[in-house]
Ligand SMILES: Nc1ncnc2c1ncn2[C@@H]1O[C@H](COP(=O)(O)OP(=O)(O)OP(=O)(O)O)[C@@H](O)[C@H]1O
């Protein structure tokens with residue numbers, strides 16, 4: 001049997017795919033923003049002087065990294081309400097993705113922290129900066145610059161992982177594509193267009209991030 | 220201000236160990252305001268460690284350091300000796316400036332930004348005032364035109380002069396310099412030594428660790444020879460280099476002067 005390509009039905013719903021793409025990007029932005037804060041806190045905790053905080057950071061990272069994202073998402077969406085915490089599907093997914101990206105970013109930032117030269121930290125201490133001032137004004141900026149490429153990769157990864165939100169009926173790109181597929185039976189066309197959108201978005205994000213890296217030259 | 224009652228820096232019986240190894244075995248040293256004291260001695264004798272204790276970058280196990288009459292680093296009460304809080308240590312560190320062998324400039328800040336950070340965060344000066352002070356100090360070390368350059372855009376000698384400006388701009392009571400030319404290409408050494416000589420001539424109190432014997436002789440009011448964690452000889456440059464009493468010092472001078 002011959003399968004002839006007809007993109008017409010897919011183009012008719014192209015706006016749905018675009019809005020799905022926007023939702024995925026939005027979820028990734030929110031998740032990585034929160035994840036960045038979590039990652040920074042956990043990374044500083046993990047190299048800091050307090051054993052309890054180091055332990056808490058290690059626990060967080062290994063707990064999250066040993067869970068599949070899908071399980072974490074289902075847990076947040078279905079189990080939290082049982083515990084009396086009701087979030088809508090956007091909130092629960094963004095929360096799950098934030099926790100997930102935070103664990104990966106902890107490792108990214110930790111590597112960045114370790115790469116800050118000890119002598120530079122001592123120079124900050126020598127002019128009288130407190131530990132907190134040193135972390136804010138010296139360590140964090142150097143570490144963030146060192147971490148920028150990995151931060152970008154994590155963002156792209158989280159954007160692609162936003163497709164998992166389809167499992168709880170968040171109308172992002174994958175969810176919309178599946179709906180169009182079911183409605184039109186244009187399997188190849190639908191998934192080709194959806195893939196093209198994912199790839200195009202990732203290429204654009206990567207280019208933007210490279211631009212950002214050029215604006216903050218390596219030391 | 221130091222006066223007749225106390226020297227600007229008074230180190231008494233300073234003892235420091237790394238694990239089981241005793242690195243400083245009871246160091247006594249006094250500096251008066253305006254003194255320029257050079258520490259010489261063979262590798263591993265404890266020179267760097269001594270400076271780092273004075274700037275409270277290292278903890279020490281015994282003895283006392285007083286800066287301008289204030290005991291620094293530790294508080295003792297009811298027979299116990301306790302390290303001060305981070306805030307107190309930071310306040311005391313701001314009273315001494317430190318210039319490192321490896322410059323240690325903040326790579327994400329311009330030359331002016333490097334000088335301004337302490338002025339803004341520690342001395343809480345307004346931005347315009349901090350900038351003016353930074354430009355003034357950069358001009359004094361001959362880098363007025365490089366204020367907006369990043370460390371990666373500067374030569375080693377220029378970076379070290381920024382580091383000197385960064386330390387001096389805080390108006391410290393005492394400046395510690397640890398082999399500030401050792402990481403430099405030979406042709407860049409002199410510009411940094413001239414800068415140090417300039418601040419010495421302006422009346423700054425300096426404690427200098429150096430392997431540049433000629434420089435130590437030219438610039439110092441006193442020279443101290445360290446040997447295995449102790450001060451083995453302490454005297455004017457003419458005595459140290461001309462008529463050393465300590466046999467180890469005589470030996471050290473023979474081997475370093477080729
Ligand atoms: N962080 C440390 N941990 C353990 N031992 C150390 C540490 N720092 C220094 N030491 C030891 O303390 C001794 C004194 O070192 P220090 O760096 O003060 O010597 P120095 O006189 O400055 O030598 P150099 O002329 O080579 O710079 C050396 O034996 C060194 O190995």
Ligand SMILES: [Mg+2]
Pocket residue numbers: 266267268398
């Ligand atoms: Mg040394």
